[in-house]
Amino acid sequence: MGLLSKKDAKLITDPLADNNPITIQVLGICSALAITAELKASLVMGIAVLFVLSVGNVVISLMRNIIPSKIRIIVQLIVVAALVIIVDQVLKAFAFELSKTLSVFIGLIITNCIIMGRFEAFALANKPWQSFLDGIGNALGYAIILVIVGFFRELLGSGTLFGIPVLGDPIEMTGVYGLGYENNGFMLMPPMALIIVGLIIWVQRSRNKDLIED
Amino acid sequence: MIEHLELFFKSIFVDNMVFAVFLGMCSYLAVSKKVATAVGLGAAVIFVLAITVPLNWLLDQYLLQPGALAWADGSANGEGFSGMDLGFLSFIMFIATIATMVQLVEIVVEKFSPSLYNSLGIFLPLIAVNCAILGGSLFMQSREIETFGLAVNYGVSSGIGWFLAILAIAAIREKIRYSNVPAPLRGLGITFIITGLMGIGFLSFGGMLTGGEDETPSPEPTAQVEKIQTEDAKELAENTKIAE
Amino acid sequence: MAVNTDKNSYTIIFAVAMVVIVGSLLAFTASSLKPNIEENKRMEKQQNILYAMGVNGNEGTGDITFVSTDKVAGEFSTYIKEQLVIENGVAKVDDQAYLIDVKKEQAKAKNGGTRRLPLFIGEKDGKTSYIVPIRGKGLWDAIWGFVALDKNMVVQGAFFDHAGETPGLGANIKQRYFMDDFDGEKLLNDAGAFKGITVAKGNNDPKNLIKDDNEVDALAGATITGDGVSAMIKKDLKLYLPYFKNLK
Numbered sequence: 001m002g003l004l005s006k007k008d009a010k011l012i013t014d015p016l017a018d019n020n021p022i023t024i025q026v027l028g029i030c031s032a033l034a035i036t037a038e039l040k041a042s043l044v045m046g047i048a049v050l051f052v053l054s055v056g057n058v059v060i061s062l063m064r065n066i067i068p069s070k071i072r073i074i075v076q077l078i079v080v081a082a083l084v085i086i087v088d089q090v091l092k093a094f095a096f097e098l099s100k101t102l103s104v105f106i107g108l109i110i111t112n113c114i115i116m117g118r119f120e121a122f123a124l125a126n127k128p129w130q131s132f133l134d135g136i137g138n139a140l141g142y143a144i145i146l147v148i149v150g151f152f153r154e155l156l157g158s159g160t161l162f163g164i165p166v167l168g169d170p171i172e173m174t175g176v177y178g179l180g181y182e183n184n185g186f187m188l189m190p191p192m193a194l195i196i197v198g199l200i201i202w203v204q205r206s207r208n209k210d211l212i213e214d
Numbered sequence: 215m216i217e218h219l220e221l222f223f224k225s226i227f228v229d230n231m232v233f234a235v236f237l238g239m240c241s242y243l244a245v246s247k248k249v250a251t252a253v254g255l256g257a258a259v260i261f262v263l264a265i266t267v268p269l270n271w272l273l274d275q276y277l278l279q280p281g282a283l284a285w286a287d288g289s290a291n292g293e294g295f296s297g298m299d300l301g302f303l304s305f306i307m308f309i310a311t312i313a314t315m316v317q318l319v320e321i322v323v324e325k326f327s328p329s330l331y332n333s334l335g336i337f338l339p340l341i342a343v344n345c346a347i348l349g350g351s352l353f354m355q356s357r358e359i360e361t362f363g364l365a366v367n368y369g370v371s372s373g374i375g376w377f378l379a380i381l382a383i384a385a386i387r388e389k390i391r392y393s394n395v396p397a398p399l400r401g402l403g404i405t406f407i408i409t410g411l412m413g414i415g416f417l418s419f420g421g422m423l424t425g426g427e428d429e430t431p432s433p434e435p436t437a438q439v440e441k442i443q444t445e446d447a448k449e450l451a452e453n454t455k456i457a458e
Numbered sequence: 459m460a461v462n463t464d465k466n467s468y469t470i471i472f473a474v475a476m477v478v479i480v481g482s483l484l485a486f487t488a489s490s491l492k493p494n495i496e497e498n499k500r501m502e503k504q505q506n507i508l509y510a511m512g513v514n515g516n517e518g519t520g521d522i523t524f525v526s527t528d529k530v531a532g533e534f535s536t537y538i539k540e541q542l543v544i545e546n547g548v549a550k551v552d553d554q555a556y557l558i559d560v561k562k563e564q565a566k567a568k569n570g571g572t573r574r575l576p577l578f579i580g581e582k583d584g585k586t587s588y589i590v591p592i593r594g595k596g597l598w599d600a601i602w603g604f605v606a607l608d609k610n611m612v613v614q615g616a617f618f619d620h621a622g623e624t625p626g627l628g629a630n631i632k633q634r635y636f637m638d639d640f641d642g643e644k645l646l647n648d649a650g651a652f653k654g655i656t657v658a659k660g661n662n663d664p665k666n667l668i669k670d671d672n673e674v675d676a677l678a679g680a681t682i683t684g685d686g687v688s689a690m691i692k693k694d695l696k697l698y699l700p701y702f703k704n705l706k
Contacts, residue, residue, distance in 0.1 A: 205398030
């Protein structure tokens with residue numbers, strides 16, 4: 001990455017693993033549970049957050065010197081809500097099909113604490129370019145976990161990936177279903193997402209002992 | 215009265231904010247290491263929910279719902295102000311109310327009760343980003359809570375549900391410190407898994423109190439239908455203009 | 459020059475400025491995009507109505523496909539023979555009936571007003587369908603749909619949609635395998651009384667071959683959304699009962 005200095009590159013790579021927003025910073029859990037029953041939804045949510053977080057970070061960073069500290073929470077929330085609502089309206093007017101797919105996520109994006117969390121922790125104290133990179137990095141780290149959880153939940157819960165059957169047909173009893181395999185409908189329930197994230201944390205911290213809590 | 219009781223128990227157990235709809239997870243996971251701090255945050259959440267849900271209910275009823283602006287110019291049936299639908303503003307209005315209330319509460323508490331302020335401390339601003347709070351207002355809107363009293367009830371009881379959840383996990387986490395958990399799972403990892411298991415447990419409440427009024431079997435379905443038929447169909451037959 | 463951002467006066471000015479800027483920005487986008495959005499919504503409604511009566515681009519067992527947007531207006535006027543608005547027991551012909559907002563009508567009924575009930579009469583391959591809009595609540599937000607009936611209130615086709623149900627769970631009401639299960643189901647029981655259709659778990663009929671049990675198979679993990687579908691079918695379709703009784 002010749003474009004980025006070493007420090008800037010770290011802003012992107014750190015949140016992918018060692019400072020992951022979900023497994024380390026504990027941000028954005030609710031949405032990670034709500035929409036990961038399907039791989040496609042996980043991916044769409046990841047991309048939407050990537051957009052909102054990077055743009056929002058830049059906006060907040062540009063405003064960081066003029067925001068009164070007493071009302072900064074309101075300002076941050078209103079900026080992100082206005083951003084999301086405007087994008088939603090524009091999509092509804094010019095890309096209606098796309099907006100139908102995305103409209104489910106609008107509430108989840110505004111209430112997503114990963115966005116507020118990064119505004120508070122980073123964008124309020126850093127320059128726009130760094131904030132932009134931080135937004136990209138954190139959104140990617142978030143998306144990675146979402147996709148992993150979505151992959152396992154959809155595969156084990158419905159036997160499909162992106163809606164395409166990969167394990168055979170459960171009604172016609174072909175593929176692995178012919179061997180007596182059955183879909184575990186429980187994987188579709190939100191509690192299983194928590195347990196999968198717990199297992200991801202287990203794997204991640206076994207590989208990097210520095211992350212282990214006391 | 216009975217509807218108040220039903221809503222109260224339903225919001226605490228059946229629709230528990232944490233275990234049933236998985237809202238407010240971030241602060242639930244991050245601030246549940248000790249029972250004392252968990253109690254502080256839980257109480258603050260109850261307080262803010264109890265204020266913001268009724269406030270947003272008023273906003274929803276008199277500003278946002280389709281036809282809600284009828285009071286402004288006395289119009290009805292979709293003319294003038296009553297025809298406006300400001301629904302697209304509900305997110306931003308609700309958020310503004312919540313953030314304002316949180317900030318206001320912070321300022322007031324700091325001024326009049328420094329000791330309480332110190333014990334709540336950092337938890338107050340954290341509440342604004344707790345999605346259980348916004349979730350409470352949005353559920354209130356989408357479930358069409360009917361009266362102001364019920365809105366207060368809903369705010370308080372869903373807050374209590376969240377309080378109980380964080381209290382339970384904090385107590386478990388204090389105990390589990392003495393257990394032999396695999397090192398990489400210690401702390402956050404095991405908390406995720408325990409919460410998942412508790413969520414599975416709470417699924418068993420799911421069958422209670424759901425859709426009560428729809429499930430009541432109408433004992434004489436024919437008689438009921440006859441009534442509708444005779445009343446409305448007669449009228450229909452009289453003025454009918456159906457081109458068939 | 460650095461501003462003192464802690465001063466009360468500055469805070470208030472900033473807050474007022476922000477409200478004005480954000481408010482006017484939102485109002486501007488909302489009003490300037492309104493015609494486009496309404497046009498899109500209008501076409502979507504026509505597509506949905508046509509979908510329910512079986513005019514769609516479905517092939518094999520794939521995803522749901524609507525009539526394309528450039529053809530929808532033409533197809534709508536070809537297949538929909540008549541649009542009615544039923545109000546106080548009087549049915550009037552109104553070719554804008556499909557634009558009636560069911561949400562607003564429900565709110566009106568709740569506030570003691572009279573609810574206008576739109577009904578669309580379509581004809582395809584010599585078969586007449588009566589298409590009725592319905593609306594209710596799912597787990598998170600609103601759910602709605604269109605049900606095409608014949609004159610005995612047997613379902614000819616159904617379309618459901620939702621504002622924010624959980625992807626992979628409640629959102630599956632918009633999948634073909636769920637909607638197609640409604641075809642042929644009866645809204646009346648054998649005695650001719652209104653019974654509705656219940657989205658039922660474990661009803662011994664997962665392939666949905668029995669058509670007179672007033673039940674369709676539920677979606678895994680989406681109990682509340684399924685109950686919402688049952689409830690909106692029961693509540694909203696019941697309102698049209700006098701009309702259907704009158705047809706016979």
